[in-house]
Amino acid sequence: MSAVPKPRQPLRMMIVDDSNVMRRRIERSQQNDLLEVVATAVNGLDAVEKFKQLQPDVLTLDLTMPEMDGIECVEHIIKLKPDVLILVVSALADKATAVEAIEKGANGFLCKPFTDDQLNEALAELIGE
Amino acid sequence: MQGARAVWVAVGILALAFLVGVLAPAWYFAGRLVENNTAVRAIGELQQQPSRMQAALNSIQDRLRARGFVRDSIEQLKRATIQFETAASSLQSGQGVRIGGIGGDDEVQKTINEMVASWKKYKPALDPVANFTAIPYSDSERDGTQLNVDGRDLQTKVTNAVSQARVYTPGLEKNLSQIIAGLQSSSDSLATALRSVVLIGVGLAAALAALVGYLSLARGKSAQAAAAAQQQTEDILSTVREGLFLLDADLKIGTIHSQATAQLFQRESVSGLTFEDLLRDLVTPKTLQIATKFVKVLWSERTKENLIRSINPLNEVELLVGEKGSKDAETRYLEFNFHRVRREGAITHVLVAVADVTARVALAAQLKGAQDSAQSQMDAFLSILHVDPAQLSSFLDDSDVAFKMINATLRDPARDSASFRRKIDGLFRQIHSIKGEAAAIGLGSMEARAHALESDLATLRERTDLSGDDFLPLLTKFDDLVSHSQSVRDMVTKLASFRDSFGKHHAAQGAAAPSSGDSSGRMPKLTDDAVAAEATLQRSAREGFVASAQQLADRIANENGKKVVVTCRGHDLVPEAYRRPVKDVLIQLIRNAVVHGIESPAEREAQGKSAEGHIRIQFEMVENGRAFRMQCEDDGRGLTPDKLRKTAVTKGIISQNDAQALSDQEAMMLVFRSGFSTASSVTKDAGRGVGMDVIAEIAARLGGRISLNSEIGKNMKLSLSFPAEQKAAGVVAA
Incomplete structure (x- = not known):
């Protein structure tokens, strides 16, 4: 995992989800020294804009969003930073889209709804802790 | 080499x-x-x-x-x-x-x-x-x-x-x-x-x-070992029930695969096919597209094992077997699992394991259905809460014990049909007894569930070719029964807790409500009120017993268009340890008396009897307090020895010659034989050949003696005596 810098330094994370509740929920559960939430985005376009400025290491990504959907978003972001770690967060019914996102370069999949433990586990596996 | x-x-x-x-x-x-x-x-x-x-x-x-x-x-x-x-x-x-x-x-x-x-x-x-x-x-x-x-x-x-x-x-x-x-x-x-x-x-x-x-010899030996290993591989592949095959980087199926593979996919051979071809006719084009993408992703080192499991789009593939619309057509479900095969660290193949999970899917659906119906009946529970708390509490405790025993019976491994039969007979008696008690306290939802389970058991009893799989559907119904019982208990617990905190709240004008997190299934003992309620429950249990006997008799009589009066004397004398078996016996006796003994009001009046039948129950200590006796007498039509002989012969319980050799007294004892029932139609109250044999069994277990007297057309009197030093613990432990 070339994206993992010095072990003590937290990885910089961006949360992409059109749901306010979901964004807050993920943000709240990530108050630790492994990950630092540096930005949140409400849709694909917003995400790509913020990604260009902040260059985060980790992304949680909802697949069904207005403006630009998750798949397109993955394609753009992978082009900007090939070694970024992307966790797709999506409903089980969206498995088809998830497979597509993985094919485009996303690294993990978390099925909605999820518990805090499941989220932490998925992120831990994503960053290789 | x-x-x-x-x-x-x-x-x-x-x-x-x-x-x-x-x-x-x-x-x-x-x-x-x-x-x-x-x-x-x-x-x-x-x-x-x-x-x-x-x-x-x-x-x-x-x-x-x-x-x-x-x-x-x-x-x-x-x-x-x-x-x-x-x-x-x-x-x-x-x-x-x-x-x-x-x-x-x-x-x-x-x-x-x-x-x-x-x-x-x-x-x-x-x-x-x-x-x-x-x-x-x-x-x-x-x-x-x-x-x-x-x-x-x-x-x-x-x-x-x-x-x-x-x-x-x-x-x-x-x-x-x-x-x-x-x-x-x-x-x-x-x-x-x-x-x-x-x-x-x-x-x-x-x-x-x-x-x-x-x-050459050594080479011959190693060739032999290689041949043996080859044979073992073939044996495994021909025996295993899963479809097992390898996909190469071009997603082509290898030449070696388990025999079950071809069967699962209803093909002559699957060798050399691409994975896409294998699935093409089985799944929708969209699923096919996703599946193909998914399998390609497997070759990437970036894809982690957990991810493979969580995004596997083929974990439940529905597939139609047989000609569409024909009677052989059935829907089956296949589960695909993917494992990457590595050689020296690099992924060389993907091992695909395909299992037929139809039974599991069906069971899950059935279970969900059962859970849904349980949920829908929660409302009905509210209506049963008028049941006497003492009776309900004691019934729930008793049935918990019975559930444990049923569970043990279900788990007990059985191999031959004789042991399956014993299992079913044992289960039958347990469920029958729960049904009876539920009926006795008027817990209709529980009675209906027990009845459904009993019906399944009755069907199984008719069959001669039993296997362990036949017990699977029972498990679902049994789970339903247990979870229903648990729901009733939870409901009672919640209500008690609710009543308690509600009362306190009222009294203390806004004092903090106590936590009601107790869902362990026991009646909560949170407050003084609750403790007092428990004591009342204990005390009223004995009176409740008499009341429930009348209640049971009334209900059954109602359903059969009859009228019955139950009188009970000396119930206080029943030793604590005998309460459970006595109750079991009594439920059977009352049910038997109402269904078989007592005539319809019209018939009774025609014979110059009162319209309502009478059941008299009496408990007493005999032999200077060394023994305890219960008697149950009804003024119904009594037992007809000839009719009993004939039924026993028809049911194949004894031979014609043996039947003729029996004295009238002996003929009457036939009612205690397993499988004996004289009712022509089966209702949930009597007639499945369980009941009287339960009494005989309980008596035998407790070292009791049964005697039976009857005057044709006038009465039937059953007397049971037990030693006062009880062995009742054996009833529960058995």
Whole structure:
């Protein structure tokens, strides 16, 4: 995992989800020294804009969003930073889209709804802790 | 395998060494022997020459004296001289004939040199004679034939040569004999050497043969082991029920796969197909597209194992088996699992395991259905809460015990049909008893569930070919029953807690409500109120017993269009430990009396009886307090021994002859036989042949005695006595 810098330094994370509740929920559960939430985005376009400025290491990504959907978003972001770690967060019914996102370069999949433990586990596996 | 190759290389080198080390010397020695032999023959020839020369010289001398013809003798001498000369010089130079051997070479060579030296001295004496070409005689009338000048010269030379021959001939012959002897001894040593080489060769050849033999054997063994391993692989693949096959990087199916694979996909063969072709007719185009993408993603190192599981789009593939619309058509569900196969760290193949999960999916659906219906009946629970709390509490505790026993019975492994039958009979009695108690306290939702389970068991009882799988549907219904019982308990707990905090809240005007997190399934003992309620429940249990007996009788009577009055005396005397079995017995007796014994009001009135039937229950201590007796009497139609005999024969419980041999009293005891029931239709209250046999069983377990009396058309009286020192614990533990 070339994206993992010095072990003590937290990885910089961006949360992409059109749901306010979901964004807050993920943000709240990530108050630790492994990950630092540096930005949140409400849709694909917003995400790509913020990604260009902040260059985060980790992304949680909802697949069904207005403006630009998750798949397109993955394609753009992978082009900007090939070694970024992307966790797709999506409903089980969206498995088809998830497979597509993985094919485009996303690294993990978390099925909605999820518990805090499941989220932490998925992120831990994503960053290789 | 590499070790084996090294060994074979060693064998090759050994064989080569054998050729070089043994055959080459043998070839060389044999060649030398042949040469020696040739030499001996040549020298043998040579050996005669000196004496021939001498003989020729003597002949010339004699003929000269007799004035005879000398030319042929001179020619003879000349030939011998030339022959000897040629042979000797070639012997010395080693050309033509090779002399040699092991050891004797020097000696022989020395002798040859000696011989040649002698010859060189001898030859000048011979040459003038041998080269004489003139005519030695002159003829005259007077003297006749006389030696001429040449003749006299020749005579001188011959005389000289003869004297030289006397000197050299023995020496030359001796030399030649020595040479032959030397050659022979050389041949001897060559022969010995050859023999030794051949001997060594035989030894080496034997060793080589042994080594090759050993290696072939070892190779045969490893080939055998490989064949055995191959056989094992085939056995596994032909036996395993999952479809197992490997996909290569082109997503093509390998040639080796489990036999079940073809069956699962209803194809002759799946070898060489692509994964896409395999799925094409089975799934929707969209699923096919996703599945293909998914399988491609598997080859990427970036895809982690957990991710594979969570995004697997083929974990429940629905597939139609048989012709669409035909009666054989059925829906099956396949589960695909993917495992990456690595060789030296790199992904070489993907192992696909396909299992038929139809049963699991069906069971899950059934379970969900059961849960849904349980949920929908939560509302109905509210209505059952008018049930007497004491009875409800004791029923729930009793049924918990029964559930444990049923669970144990279900888990108990059974192999043969006899043990399956025992299992079913045991389950049947337990469920029947729960049903009875639920009915007794008016818990209809529970009774209906127990009845459904009992019906399934009854169906199973009819069957002769039972297997463990037949018990699976029972589990669902049983779970439903247990979870329903649990829901009832939870509801009671919540209500109690709610009532408690509600009351407190009212009293304390806004005091904090106590936590109601207790969902352990026990009645909560949170407050004084609750403790008091528990005590009341305990106290009212006995009165509740009598009340529930009447309640049960009323309900069953209602359903059967009858009227019954229950009277009960001495219930206080029932020892605590007998409460449960007594209750079980009583439920059966009341049910039996109402369904079978008591007649309809019209029938009763026609017989001059009161419209309502009577059941009298009495408990008493007998034998000076050493025994406890319960009696139950009804004023119904009583038992008809002939009818009982006939039923028993029809049911196959006893034979015609045995039935006839029974006394009336004995015939009445037939009702306690398992499987005996005289009711013509099956209702949930009686008629499945369970009931009276439960009583007999309980009595037997507790060491009790049963007696039965009946007057036809008037009454039936059953009396049960138990020892006062109870064994009731055995009822629960059994």
